[in-house]
Amino acid sequence: MASETFKVAVLPGDGIGPEVMAEALKVLDAIEKKYDVQFERRHANVGGAGIDLEGKALPQTTIDICKAADAILFGSVGGPKWESLPPDEQPERGALLPLRKIFGLFCNLRPAIIFPALTGSSTLKESVIEGGFNLLVVRELTGGIYFAEPKGIETVDGVRRGFDTMLYTEPEIERITRVAFDIARKRASKVCSIDKANVLSTSVLWRQVVERVAKEYPDVALSHMYVDNAAMQLVRWPKQFDVLLCGNMFGDIISDEAAMLTGSLGMLPSASLAEGSFGMYEPSGGSAPDIAGQGIANPIAQILSASMMLRYSFGMQQAADAVDAAVEKVLDQGYRTGDIYQGTSGETRVNTVEMGDAIVAAL
Ligand code: NAI
Ligand code: MG
Numbered sequence: 075m076a077s078e079t080f081k082v083a084v085l086p087g088d089g090i091g092p093e094v095m096a097e098a099l100k101v102l103d104a105i106e107k108k109y110d111v112q113f114e115r116r117h118a119n120v121g122g123a124g125i126d127l128e129g130k131a132l133p134q135t136t137i138d139i140c141k142a143a144d145a146i147l148f149g150s151v152g153g154p155k156w157e158s159l160p161p162d163e164q165p166e167r168g169a170l171l172p173l174r175k176i177f178g179l180f181c182n183l184r185p186a187i188i189f190p191a192l193t194g195s196s197t198l199k200e201s202v203i204e205g206g207f208n209l210l211v212v213r214e215l216t217g218g219i220y221f222a223e224p225k226g227i228e229t230v231d232g233v234r235r236g237f238d239t240m241l242y243t244e245p246e247i248e249r250i251t252r253v254a255f256d257i258a259r260k261r262a263s264k265v266c267s268i269d270k271a272n273v274l275s276t277s278v279l280w281r282q283v284v285e286r287v288a289k290e291y292p293d294v295a296l297s298h299m300y301v302d303n304a305a306m307q308l309v310r311w312p313k314q315f316d317v318l319l320c321g322n323m324f325g326d327i328i329s330d331e332a333a334m335l336t337g338s339l340g341m342l343p344s345a346s347l348a349e350g351s352f353g354m355y356e357p358s359g360g361s362a363p364d365i366a367g368q369g370i371a372n373p374i375a376q377i378l379s380a381s382m383m384l385r386y387s388f389g390m391q392q393a394a395d396a397v398d399a400a401v402e403k404v405l406d407q408g409y410r411t412g413d414i415y416q417g418t419s420g421e422t423r424v425n426t427v428e429m430g431d432a433i434v435a436a437l
Contacts, residue, residue, distance in 0.1 A: 188337075
């Protein structure tokens with residue numbers, strides 16, 4: 075018997091989801107062999123698979139399995155088959171939003187990593203990203219302008235107007251700030267807090283709270299940046315960043331920008347964390363219906379999602395580092411799935427299973 079056991083709810087979903095999930099599970103098998111740990115896995119249907127097999131994108135049995143777990147490993151959901159359903163019943167809206175709500179997933183982690191071997195796939199000049207970069211956007215996910223009331227469209231004196239409310243409470247800011255600083259300690263110990271404190275009151279408060287919390291982390295370097303400048307700095311010199319701390323809307327935009335700099339969606343994991351250690355881990359991309367069923371999808375985003383699960387929910391830094399290093403090694407060795415294959419010498423084109431096998435071998 076392993077000395078530690080973690081319960082993982084495995085939700086492969088649709089399209090390439092099950093294909094890449096199988097590879098991530100192989101990596102978990104390898105981690106079990108290498109470390110004194112056991113992952114108790116329970117599979118559940120979600121998204122289109124949930125609709126087809128149990129009548130709902132997020133069936134109650136799936137919710138129960140997730141509630142009994144220490145973390146959720148999620149594939150991806152959606153596809154043309156379910157696109158004619160009413161919006162709230164569709165795979166993505168019907169599963170992801172309720173999961174965020176049920177589990178209080180207030181913190182979204184989106185790393186943007188460019189591995190040294192893949193700098194050619196970025197839209198940025200080689201000289202800017204030489205040697206790769208690794209930054210992490212920490213985005214507040216359940217507050218801010220996307221959720222605050224009042225919001226709406228109304229007519230006043232014959233003129234239509236739309237309005238939203240930007241609102242953050244001090245506890246909301248403090249909670250996400252602590253996550254960012256705790257994570258920075260496990261990385262390069264730098265936090266850049268993104269706001270618009272020259273214009274927005276929420277940002278003035280944001281900055282005050284971040285400053286106060288930062289005093290408890292003297293070992294972490296804090297800087298502040300206006301969001302417009304941050305958008306610019308990301309394309310100018312991404313290597314200056316370690317952790318970027320953002321409210322909901324700024325984080326939405328900045329994380330998409332950062333992801334695109336890497337040039338390969340099939341490589342990027344993400345995590346959504348609740349208070350405590352519970353989290354949901356999934357690739358940044360979708361179910362890729364255009365390549366589903368062909369066995370050619372890149373499993374790295376799913377494998378790195380499993381690595382984030384080890385790091386953030388299970389406290390297994392060493393194992394997570396080992397998975398990340400194994401991914402970097404196979405890329406250095408030239409293994410490429412179609413999405414990252416550039417046809418240069420030294421590259422070996424592989425399919426989903428071969429990429430998974432290579433990563434397990436490197437482990
Ligand atoms: P997508 O991310 O599925 O695909 C965009 C492009 O990236 C496609 O060309 C796809 O082949 C490629 N790609 C994505 N992941 C890849 C991987 N691992 N390996 C190789 N290539 C990969 O986004 P799209 O096409 O906008 O959406 C497709 C479906 O996925 C839709 O039904 C959408 O609703 C759903 N979706 C689900 C998400 C989730 O489950 N969290 C997130 C985004 C979209
Ligand atoms: Mg977005």
